[in-house]
Amino acid sequence: MLQVSIYRYNPETDAEPRMQDFQVDTGGKDVMVLDVLEQIKAQQDSTVTYRRSCREGVCGSDGLNINGKNGLGCITPLSETVRDNKLVIRPLPGLPVVRDLVVDMSLFYAQYEKVQPYLQNNTPAPAIERLQSPEDREKLDGLYECILCACCSSSCPSFWWNPDRFIGPAGLLQSYRFLADSRDTATEERLSRLDDPFSVFRCHGIQNCVNVCPKGLNPTRAIGHIRNMLLSRAA
């Protein structure tokens, strides 16, 4: 029997959060963490609350803190995380809890919105698509794949302390995705909005973000590119 401990909290009725223990029979199979949650919800306690949708690592809704490390429940197999037969599931750290494992992502989205995550081009639209060379297109690899699961930003100490002023790894990765796009013409405006001591420069290169990204992306490298763009613009 797998020993599962789940964070429970209803801010409307509970004075404080508590951990609730469950015993789960996985039938000896190496299932995903999300499967364990589903099994608990179906068979033991239907009030356990969490988000999930695609159950295949595409939608980004089940970012969880699993045995102390952020990740997606649906693509984290027990064999990868369970030690001593224990599974501890908490909500993503640093964000306000709405209920149990569901967090309020408003701050995270507000930072995403700040980087204006859409293509901006003020030249007249061509009759066909705006073309891009294969080399230029390649520059977007490792950037566009982000699914906004918030595993990275909610593992970043700088984001914990200043989630309203530091854009955080997810937002900055997307910021660079548009800074690096050959079709985007708003580079200068984008950079001038980042040139303060918080938005980019609160990153201290701890690389927690790289360590947890379930898509294998590297926000720290993207942040380094932004910093270099800001430096060469200032020089």
Add this chain to the structure above:
Amino acid sequence: MVKVVTSFGRSGVSDWLVQRVSAVILLAYFLFVAWVLLAGVSYTEWKGLFEATWMRVFSLMALLSLGAHAWIGMWSVLTDYLTERMLGSKGNVLRILAQLLTTLALFVYVVWGVQILWGY
């Protein structure tokens, strides 16, 4: 863009650059001083060294670097932990107080250091 008035250079890029450059100067200075000390130095040699203008300028550079470096470093630590977000409105009061103390201490050290360098 986030508005900031109490940081050293008020822009992320300049703070970042000053932090790096001052770190390099400090490293060079302390390595040099350590090298002189380890090589064995008498009182007269030590005094002679600090009478040379280049050494005074080098020391002053290190002192100013220390001031800037500490200001930027302390500012970023204080704005992480002593904030309204972490401590409520008393966070702001505490942070401004701590910032004033830091600035005062740095000012005293720099003036005192100049006095030592050119006073003997």
